[in-house]
Amino acid sequence: MKHHTFSIKTLLIGNAVAGAAVLALQFLFPSLMEDFELQLIDSRFETRQVLGLAPTFSDRIAHVNIDNYSKTESGQPIWAKKTYADLIGKIALAQPEAIACDIMFVDWAEQSGNEELVQETVNAGNLVSPFLLDTKPGGTRAPEALGLDANPRLNAGMAPAASGILVTPFDGLIEQSAGLGFVNMRPDADGIIRRVPVVMELDGALVPSFFLQAVATQLDYDLEEVEVIDQSRIVLRNFPALNERGTGDLLIPLDGRGNLLVNYAGPLELAVYPQSYSAWNLLAADTATDFAGKLVFLADISSQATEYGDASPTPVASIFPRVYIWSNAANMLLTRKFITPAPFGLALVIVVVLGALLALSAWRLTMVWFSMTTLGMLVLYTSLAFGAFAVGGYLLPVLPVLMPLVVLYLFSSVYRYVQLEHHEGVLEGSLRSYLSPRLMDQIRTNPDILKLGGARKRITVMFSDIVEFTAFSDRADPEEVQDVLETYFAGAAKAIFSHDGIIDKYMGDGILAFFENDGDSITSATRAADCALAMQAQARKLNELYRSQNRSPFAMRVGLATGYAKVGNIGPAEKIDYTVIGSVVNLASRLQGIGEPGDVIIDEDTYFFVKDHYLVTDLGPKDLKGFSKSIEVFSVTAHEQTTAG
Numbered sequence: 001m002k003h004h005t006f007s008i009k010t011l012l013i014g015n016a017v018a019g020a021a022v023l024a025l026q027f028l029f030p031s032l033m034e035d036f037e038l039q040l041i042d043s044r045f046e047t048r049q050v051l052g053l054a055p056t057f058s059d060r061i062a063h064v065n066i067d068n069y070s071k072t073e074s075g076q077p078i079w080a081k082k083t084y085a086d087l088i089g090k091i092a093l094a095q096p097e098a099i100a101c102d103i104m105f106v107d108w109a110e111q112s113g114n115e116e117l118v119q120e121t122v123n124a125g126n127l128v129s130p131f132l133l134d135t136k137p138g139g140t141r142a143p144e145a146l147g148l149d150a151n152p153r154l155n156a157g158m159a160p161a162a163s164g165i166l167v168t169p170f171d172g173l174i175e176q177s178a179g180l181g182f183v184n185m186r187p188d189a190d191g192i193i194r195r196v197p198v199v200m201e202l203d204g205a206l207v208p209s210f211f212l213q214a215v216a217t218q219l220d221y222d223l224e225e226v227e228v229i230d231q232s233r234i235v236l237r238n239f240p241a242l243n244e245r246g247t248g249d250l251l252i253p254l255d256g257r258g259n260l261l262v263n264y265a266g267p268l269e270l271a272v273y274p275q276s277y278s279a280w281n282l283l284a285a286d287t288a289t290d291f292a293g294k295l296v297f298l299a300d301i302s303s304q305a306t307e308y309g310d311a312s313p314t315p316v317a318s319i320f321p322r323v324y325i326w327s328n329a330a331n332m333l334l335t336r337k338f339i340t341p342a343p344f345g346l347a348l349v350i351v352v353v354l355g356a357l358l359a360l361s362a363w364r365l366t367m368v369w370f371s372m373t374t375l376g377m378l379v380l381y382t383s384l385a386f387g388a389f390a391v392g393g394y395l396l397p398v399l400p401v402l403m404p405l406v407v408l409y410l411f412s413s414v415y416r417y418v419q420l421e422h423h424e425g426v427l428e429g430s431l432r433s434y435l436s437p438r439l440m441d442q443i444r445t446n447p448d449i450l451k452l453g454g455a456r457k458r459i460t461v462m463f464s465d466i467v468e469f470t471a472f473s474d475r476a477d478p479e480e481v482q483d484v485l486e487t488y489f490a491g492a493a494k495a496i497f498s499h500d501g502i503i504d505k506y507m508g509d510g511i512l513a514f515f516e517n518d519g520d521s522i523t524s525a526t527r528a529a530d531c532a533l534a535m536q537a538q539a540r541k542l543n544e545l546y547r548s549q550n551r552s553p554f555a556m557r558v559g560l561a562t563g564y565a566k567v568g569n570i571g572p573a574e575k576i577d578y579t580v581i582g583s584v585v586n587l588a589s590r591l592q593g594i595g596e597p598g599d600v601i602i603d604e605d606t607y608f609f610v611k612d613h614y615l616v617t618d619l620g621p622k623d624l625k626g627f628s629k630s631i632e633v634f635s636v637t638a639h640e641q642t643t644a645g
Helices: 008-028 034-051 068-074 081-093 114-124 171-176 210-219 279-284 303-307 322-335 344-364 367-392 399-431 437-445 469-475 478-498 524-548 583-594 604-610
Strands: 061-066 098-101 127-134 164-167 179-182 195-197 199-202 205-208 226-230 233-240 247-253 259-261 276-278 295-300 311-314 317-321 455-466 502-507 510-516 556-569 578-581 600-603 615-622 631-638
Touching (some): 034 367, 034 399, 081 098, 081 114, 098 210, 114 171, 179 205, 195 322, 276 279, 295 303, 311 322, 367 399, 478 502, 478 524, 510 583, 583 631, 600 604
Parallel strands (some): 061 276, 098 127, 127 179, 556 600
Antiparallel strands (some): 195 259, 226 233, 311 317, 455 556, 502 510, 615 631
């Protein structure tokens, strides 16, 4: 089979259509593979963690956690506002740049302790408080409740939209907080928090997230400098640098829906977040912890808080306090370590390039190598996607690329199979002209019969030729010559195949055929002799017919020789040529040449096998062209069991 029989044009067009169809389905129905793709994102977090390539958590961020220990030691399962106020005051004494208090002190709760909270907020001067936006249609609370009218303006569609304000701290805390940020989080379809909004739009105003407001308060950054380009990019103009270089623009890559993919530093372990402190230890300590220059996140992470929903599943832990989600987002701004999602267009380019390479592989390679190449391509791209995430935080699409490639592989394989079936059908039709049905069945069962180089076998070769055919073809019409040849070849082929012979080739008016033995049974000579006599009987009938039609007489000669020869697929790998090579072929040709019309001339080796089955006449030794010694020659003249001397 030649690989060039496959049309590269058809492959490319077919692959393009198949790939486009899969990409269109993914674009139109993204949820079809979303869950698995999300799991692949989580796998990248796990791989990165194992390889030790996770981002380092900034030493400019600290956590003060109201944990189970704090609740137990304080004797307060539910802390009073006065206790919270004392804790904020104690943290403020440590001189942090900002305190991000992820605790909602709502206005409908117990009022006692409100004054203390407000006073400590005033004393701290840098407390950031949370609130909840209403993202459902029909929100009623106006943004004026938080004084958001001074925030930068946004056009509709530039950021995720809110309809109103759902929950806020009590009024006094709103007024005295250094900043306010929403704490809305929306999990992915599988319930896992992988992304958070950076800003949202409410009544045309920019509303900062809790982590953005916290960092802005820590760095004394003016939110007026926030430029929302679209839901794929936000630029923090003139953002403070971490060194002495002053300020610069910080580009924040988003997921196309206004969300920041959280670059988690790791699970909730002290080795990952070393500046995590128990709130009770801070309250009970005689001296304040040094929080100078830091952003301190304060939250309740106790079992009670978790029970009420202040923890969520993330790629790094099944239960992860939400405050650490916010702090990981803040860490990204301070360290500039973002996860950059690849645009959909990049997936299209990758599929087109890899699809073209796959089509070329299908065209040029064998099926085994094509399959191995495709598998290697899939593994290589998956490894590249995981490596790009681990090293550079670049999120390449995996399933949106692999699925089209798998479809292209299946299409190419089916195309190859159909083409191969067609090619083999044409090939088999061609082989039927030369091989008997029995041998064709053997080849289907054991293709090794056609192995390159062939094998040394004892065979009987038959060479037949029409008497005075050259003179006949010179004087007869071409149509008559063709009719005679077709009739002769058809009858000869039928006889040869019925005796399990193999037609090597047609040579003008001659036929070269050979007969193999069946295993250990030496039958080639007798089958060849029987076939030759049958062909001579057909020739005599054909001669009678032609004479009755006043046409030229018809006669043929046949030569049979038995001996060893090379039999099999001889020649280049691209061409199946089941043939025979050896001196026995030349001998059969010479024997045919010395016979009379209607004769079947055989050599001594053939005589040895047929002498007890046919009437054989000894013609004595003959000098044949191409042979240095005389050859003992015999003639098979009847199909009778007799004895010949």
